[in-house]
Amino acid sequence: MNSSDPSHDQVVRDEWHVLGALEDLSARPDWDTRLLGEKVSIRRKAGNTFDVLGKDGATLQSQQRYGYLWASLGTPARPLFAIPEFDEPDRRNLNAATFGVHVSAPRAIENFLDMGHFPFVHTDYLGVEPHTEVKEYDVQVTNDGHEVLARRCRFYQPRASSVAEQGYEVEYIYRVPHPYCAVLYKANAIDAARMDVIGLFLQPVDEEHVKANMLLSLIDDASSDTTIRAFQQTIFAQDKPILENQIPLKLPLDPRAEMPAKSDASSITYRRWLRQRGVRYGTVAASA
Template sequence: MNEANFAHPVLDAQALGEVPLAVRLLAEDYVLWRDASGMPCAARDRCPHRGTKLSLGRVCEGQIECPYHGWRFDGAGRCTQIPALPSFTPSDSHALSPLRVLQAHGLLWLQLDGGVNLPRFDGEADAKLRKLNVGPYDVATSAPRIVENFLDLAHFGFVHEGWLGDRGHTSLDDYRVQSTATGFVASGCRAWQPQSNRLSTEGSWVDYRYEVMAPYTAVLTKLPQLQDGYRDEIALFVCPVEPEKSRVWFRMAVTDHDSSDEELSAFQHTIFTQDQPVLESQVPRRLPVSGGEVHCAADRSSAAYRRFLLECGISFGIC
């Protein structure tokens, strides 16, 4: 198993309309378009004829047309038309190799190889929770660095002072890390937060639960103790664009039905843009899994994540 066996988010579902769009994943270029029925399709962004980028072309009746010689391909990858030879029936050798496109959590996901399912996000199925995507953010660091930061509680009082933490409450309680069939769970996490969510009016202790179920995906559940019935579930979905470049989305499933989309997005935007310059400053940008950094007991979720990457055979974004 390796990173190619997992589904990866590449695009907001609503962004794909009537024109083809280029995306980049695992240092390769792909093109997405919608067929005549509106279903998303994908292939490598390269015409098999002369290597032209198909994303520079157009979509005609659900088929993607190469901008160079007008060759057309349907959603199954078959070449249906070569304008220079109207009576010629293209063979399988003229076809594209289509990729599986999945739509979930407001995003389009590419599955390059194998049959690993999409990451689970329990908040998606809870009708009581409001759903919202925030992002994407283009970040100049590796996907594993971003996930590891998401799992880290010890930075709250410094990077997010006045929001998710303060310098008077930096000590962490012991927490538990337990392996699962698809990754691991970190539970028993607790942090003092001046403003745990947009509706917070006073500081409170917040219980955190993290779950990692794919190499570049993690989900947290927050339960503020002073806000009865309030619950946040936030998923981090990272597209590994290059070994040291990533695209990030947050999928929020929250109890807050009073705030506007803009207000909820602004809160999450503030938190992540506090993280981003720190993430982009880390050297090396690829996550060291074989030494080179020192650790302490507060880093047990980080240690579990690094082991998980090695167990999954991940090589993209690590060193």
């Protein structure tokens, strides 16, 4: 067995993978996409349900959740991760966008977890100089080893969301409940007791290309969909050139490959967690 052959990454084949927003899929005819480098066909049926067919034409396990279609090339061992907030009745749930990005899924997740780049990449939105310090935060692996959780993340943000009118120190919680999905909880700008939820769900098209889906689940009954989407798309598009210029595009899992700083605790834990789960697809494996 050739261990570098991505098709042997069974742990990844057995995951649920996102295949696009239901809103978009319902508006278009049948279409083909790629998942883990393999052709996948989406066939729309009556009542806005879908069949998902693998490269050999066999029907794959699929489900609709969080406004997206999900499928697996293998046999999922567990249900899709939970986001209980999504079902709260007063939440605005929408797909901000699905963007193609020339990068591996793990690189995109790692960038999502990183607060250090806020003042330099998201200047005047999620950060501004001289507020560049990443304060110490807590990271642990939870949920029986199935999730990375970072808490007590705090960062000064001049314009934290489309409704933020002034800068403030924003509290973040990050969950990574899936090798290629992350969920961010962020203090709401208006109701301090609630948290907005931003999900980044990556369809691994191949090892160096993703379709990035951004779920917004917000406490905001004032803004239009257009305004909410525009803000999130602006932020994401600021990250895009950074992601696409990463060298290598795959995420190195060897602890000696890149020099982390203290603020990279999430990243260090995420990389170690991928190693321990045996996720190779989209990574550069640690040398033995």
